[in-house]
Amino acid sequence: MQRTTRPPPSYPWLLRALAPVLAGYTAWRAGRRAGPRYLRERLGLVPPTAPGAVWVHAASVGEVVTARPLLAALAAGGRRIVLTTHTETGAAVAARAGIPGLAHRYLPLDLPGAVGRFLDRTRPACGLVVETELWPTLLTAAARRGIPVAIVNGRVSHRSLRGGRYHRRLAAAALGAVTAVLARSAADAEGFRTLGAPPERVRVIGNLKFAPPPQAAAPARPLPGPFVLAASTHEDEERRIGALWAGRRRGQALVIAPRHPERAGAVAAALAALGLAVRRRSRGETVAGGAREVFLLDTVGELEPYLAHAEVVIMGGSFVPRGGHNLLEPARHGRAVVVGPHMENFAEETDRLLAAEAIVRVADEAALGPVLDALLADEARRRALGRRARAVLEAEADVVARYLDALADCGVLPAR
DSSP: OOOOOOOTTTTHHHHHHHHHHHHHHHHHIIIIIIIIHHHHHHHHHOOOOTTTTTTEEESSSSHHHHHHHHHHHHTTTTOOOOEEEEHHHHHHHHHSSSTEEEEEEEEOOOSSHHHHHHHHHHSSSEEESSSSSHHHHHHHHHHHHTTOOEEEEEEHHHHHHHHHHHHHHHHHHHHHHHHHEEESSSHHHHHHHHHHHHHHEEEEEOOGGGSSSOOOOOOOOOSSEEEEEEEEOOHHHHHHHHHHHHHHHHHEEEEEEEEEEGHHHHHHHHHTTTOOOOEEGGTTTTOOOOTTTEEOOSSSSOOHHHHHHOOOEEEEETTTSSSOOTTHHHHHHHHHEOOOOOOOOGGHHHHHHTTTSOOOOOOOOHHHHHHHHHHOOOOOHHHHHHHHHHHHHHHHTTHHHHHHHHHHHTSOOOOO
């Protein structure tokens, strides 16, 4: 039995005190948009599963996309998979992933009763937690039941490292319960050790985001003419980019894909106030090629064709302090990518692509305008950026195999 660390004694009492609030919020969210299944499963009332599946937890959309190549490899090896997410958007992306033998569930709240019901009904052979989801009750309960769990593509944010003493004790308890921490970089591995992971359980494997996705047909062009895509934007980014666009006449359409599509009404109003004509995907509208038109991609799960065919991709979350989003998806399609100053959540990926001269980084949206004009006027430069980006990713094509080997070597993934 591996050595574990117990959570602080106050943690169970804190959970009991918060249980009515957590249950109430979960019920509200279920009633608002997620549905009754969300409420049941967050309370641990998941459908029974035949024992022996690989349980994979990927919190939301980004983690599901990151895990997809690993999920496909597990399925190709004949593994049954139970994939948990926190969000309904993550569930929607999982449903579209086309992974055979995959069943989706919502992760239970970190309450003893909900966790116990989830594990009793799921009965996994092992667990894989993508990136940084450290739930002490869940992970210690799995350890007590002899379920080996590994952190895969382990990532530690600056915010986690700045947490106070109580946060550190909770993280240490969760990390003490896992069998292995398989980190994406040496810096992340050191971060996990700082948070309390037993050093002998931490290894550096590589970044799963660099893994090639499962083979699929190339996505069809989603719009008839050329376009620029602002992907995964946050509040105020749409207005800033829209204002930039409104001041220039271009031969391309502007597509804006908010990170949270439920904000579409507010985004449309902000763009209309700039004098732009807004067309919305959710209403079945399209762009006709007008100079002041903007196409609002306000649906879930349809971003990839736009990432694959944009003339230039502007990465959202990087022009406001949100840490950026996954720039490797457009890079994999050979697109020219522009990022702003805030890419803290993807610092390693950004640094590697910058070192290879495969993306362009600007200081703010004021600098974005001239860079965008220059890229749109220079097809050869756009193609060169895309070629160099693809080369960076191709150098990491074996990362999934490295993870499978490490999971087997540390005893997490059962031998077939």
